[in-house]
Amino acid sequence: MPAGETEPGMFEFSGHGVRLAFIDEPPPPGDRGEPILLIHGFASTHAVNWVFPQWVKTLTGAGRRVIAFDNRGHGRSEKFYDPAAYALPEMAEDARALLDHLHIEVADVMGYSMGARIAAFLAMAHAGRVRSLILGGLGHHLVDRGVLPDNIADAMEAPSLEGLSDPMQRMFRGFAETTKSDLKALAACARGASQRMSERQAGQIDVPVLIAVGTKDDVAGDPHRLAALFRAARAVDIPGRDHNRAVGDKVYKDSVLEFLEQRPCLSCCRLPISFRRRDKLGSRNYFRRVKDNQSVALG
Numbered sequence: 001m002p003a004g005e006t007e008p009g010m011f012e013f014s015g016h017g018v019r020l021a022f023i024d025e026p027p028p029p030g031d032r033g034e035p036i037l038l039i040h041g042f043a044s045t046h047a048v049n050w051v052f053p054q055w056v057k058t059l060t061g062a063g064r065r066v067i068a069f070d071n072r073g074h075g076r077s078e079k080f081y082d083p084a085a086y087a088l089p090e091m092a093e094d095a096r097a098l099l100d101h102l103h104i105e106v107a108d109v110m111g112y113s114m115g116a117r118i119a120a121f122l123a124m125a126h127a128g129r130v131r132s133l134i135l136g137g138l139g140h141h142l143v144d145r146g147v148l149p150d151n152i153a154d155a156m157e158a159p160s161l162e163g164l165s166d167p168m169q170r171m172f173r174g175f176a177e178t179t180k181s182d183l184k185a186l187a188a189c190a191r192g193a194s195q196r197m198s199e200r201q202a203g204q205i206d207v208p209v210l211i212a213v214g215t216k217d218d219v220a221g222d223p224h225r226l227a228a229l230f231r232a233a234r235a236v237d238i239p240g241r242d243h244n245r246a247v248g249d250k251v252y253k254d255s256v257l258e259f260l261e262q263r264p265c266l267s268c269c270r271l272p273i274s275f276r277r278r279d280k281l282g283s284r285n286y287f288r289r290v291k292d293n294q295s296v297a298l299g
Contacts, residue, residue, distance in 0.1 A: 010076070015097035016090075021076035022046070022069035022098060027060040034131070034260075035104055038068040039095060041113030041137065042148060042193075043176040043186055045075035049112055053248030062257055067107070069098055071115070073185040081184055086192030088147075092121035099129055108260060110134035112247060113219070114147050120197055123205050132208040132263045134256055137243055139213050141221030143202055143229065146194040148172070153190035156183045168219075175244065202229040208263040209233035212252045214241030 012021045023046060036059055040049035046068035050056055059066045070077040072094060073086060080086065095118060099107060108131045111119030116138035123130040135142070155169035161177060164170045176186055209230045213223040215237050223235035236255040238246045246252060 012076070013098070013101045015101050016093050018072050018094055018097075019078040020069050020072065020094055020098060022067060023051075023056070024102065025056050025060050025066045025068075027063045027065055030063045031065060032063040034063075034108060035065040035067060036108040036110060036260075037095060037099065037104075038066065039109065039111035039115035039118050040068070040071060040074070041111075041115045042152075042189065043074070043172060043179055043181050044112075044115075045070050045179060047075070048179055049115070049247060055248070055253070058253050058257070062260070064108075064260070067098065067102060067104070069094075071118070073189045074181065079182050079185040081188050083188045083192030086189040088117055088121045088193050088195045089125065091118045091193065092125055095119070095122050096126050096129060105129070106131050108132045108134070108263075110136065110256065111138075113137040113243065114193060117142060117147055117193070117197075120202070120205065121195075123207060124197065124201055127206060130207050132210070132260070133205065134259065135209065135211045135223075135226070136252065137213060137217065137220050137246060138226070139211065139217075139221035139223035139235075140225040141219075142197050142226055143199050144196070144221065146196060148190050148193075153187045156187035156190060171244075199229050202226070203231065206231055208259070210236065210256065210259040212236040212238055212246070212255055214238040214243060214246035214249070216240060216242040217246060219243040 010021055010023055012019055038046065038050045038055065040046055050068045056066050056068065071091060073079050106129055109119045109122060116135040119133055120135065120142060123133045149168055151166065151169055152172050155164055155173040156176060158164055158173065161170060161173050164173055176183060209232065211223040211227050211233060213220045220243060227233040227235040238249050238251050241249050
């Protein structure tokens with residue numbers, strides 16, 4: 001097994017003071033030279049969030065090198081039991097350290113739920129490293145509340161799932177048990193990853209942004225309200241999907257693939273936020289209008 005490989009196809013490195021496990025999947029012949037970094041959500045893993053729902057296959061099939069890792073406290077990466085270890089800016093530095101380790105200067109970055117928050121903090125702290133930003137399972141709650149409801153840490157520490165009655169607690173605890181997570185580490189993560197991004201900070205992120213949220217998602221917050229805060233962003237509604245079931249949805253995948261094809265059109269559109277409005281058209285018309293009129297950025 002090659003040095004640094006923990007199992008076939010999976011590697012690990014120690015950077016930023018943390019041991020992280022990751023995959024690095026090359027595309028078939030025809031690499032576009034546009035790698036994408038994937039960041040999973042709370043209680044998940046790179047495999048549960050990105051491999052099993054066929055995201056890695058979809059993106060490599062589109063000619064993109066795919067890097068995905070287990071966040072600290074999750075999967076095969078190092079576990080910590082102090083909430084301070086899970087501050088979102090620290091977790092964003094893990095992502096930056098992985099890009100450094102792989103000598104990747106700039107990447108598209110997609111995160112889901114907590115992973116979307118980490119991706120947003122990465123884009124805020126290291127704007128030059130993020131080509132575009134895709135936020136799945138996260139809407140306006142990026143700026144108006146923390147990662148999780150306050151009682152989710154308590155759910156991780158409960159003696160059993162059967163003793164919980166709150167639906168949100170049961171959902172997260174059940175998911176954590178399904179992924180065979182370290183519940184003590186997740187309790188620390190739930191308490192530590194509590195930082196909110198301000199509306200001003202969101203407005204300073206100067207890369208193309210796509211936001212995708214299920215219409216039945218009661219965790220993420222309104223994606224359209226969040227899109228209005230960014231300089232060049234649009235929101236996609238994933239019909240009939242809740243927070244967990246939106247992950248592998250075809251609408252989500254098709255929107256991401258189209259966004260990645262068209263995002264260069266957005267990078268040259270930079271008007272003050274006061275001049276922008278939310279586009280009501282479908283994504284194809286949205287990008288066509290941006291391309292045809294370089295003086296307008298629709299967000």
